[in-house]
Amino acid sequence: MSGWQADKQVVAAFDFDGTMTNRDTLFPFLSHVSGQLTFFRNFILLLPVLVGYKLGLIRNDLAKEQVFTRFFWGVKMDALKYKAAQFAAQKLPNLLRPEAMKRFEWHKKQGHRCILISASLDIYLQPWALIHGFDEVICSSLEVRSDGYISGKLSGANCFGIEKARRLEALMGDRKRYILYAYGDSEGDKELLSMADHAFYREMPSH
Template structure:
């Protein structure tokens, strides 16, 4: 998702992680639970137990996230998924977004900067929240789709976490990209914070 403004290419970049930084909890798992409904959610969680046990050993967040995508979203048309993501954002923005994070976002919005969300969650799920905030761009994990535009159950690239966040930023803004400021809340944001002039770690505490 991009919403370019005149002169954006020369503007300083301010990057916000999404889950846990701007939100009070993981948006993707909340979306999957909301979309699946109670019984289907619990059945899916039981079926994901083997993947969860593997995660205890390899700590590969991308692998277990892909397993969740296969379990809950495989075969879903892109158009339906986008519509569901919009409805989810409409219903959950007030209960998910941290007021102090939104206030900080709005302060930056008043300045001449490019505001982007950089998230490990699928960009298709986070995009409606980002549009509501007035983001210029969302950089996130990308789902793969088949020729009929249905979710395959895998990603089209690496999980956008840790070093991959900087890789993606360099692809978009050049190898010497430097951030005016960056906000994060876990070790998955360390590398992004390291390329920011103003790194902010776990500064938002408020709850809706």
């Protein structure tokens, strides 16, 4: 590292689904929470929404809210958090990419500030990230009504695309003051990767 960079903090920002894991984690989470029969029934009812999203006819955040409303309407957040913690401890380990975890461990050993940044939900990402030692988690959240029940809406913006870059900037401040490694695997990571000093798209270096 050149001399002018030596005193800069190094930050490693990891997307989650498809980057740290070998697949999307939302549907496995929904299946874990609802049970397989309810999951498949809801999935069939949501097919028009999912197809519309895939065809670019429905925005990511709006499609998500329809999914969340279908699965979580009438569910208390406390009950969902309990199942989310179970999912983080019992199911997520089977979905992780070993090469991604090795890269994360490399950054930790270097003393870098490691940030998990994802459009997935905080209720299962935060307990998982705490177990593994991430410094911060930036992600999407569910809106909770005053009576403790989930509304089906997102609380704040969906952490996808430009929102990832905005939230990282809000957390870290002046971009010139730190060196950024970024890891992603999809169109939703484009803005995050474009602001990095070292961007890795669908790849993990061996060291």
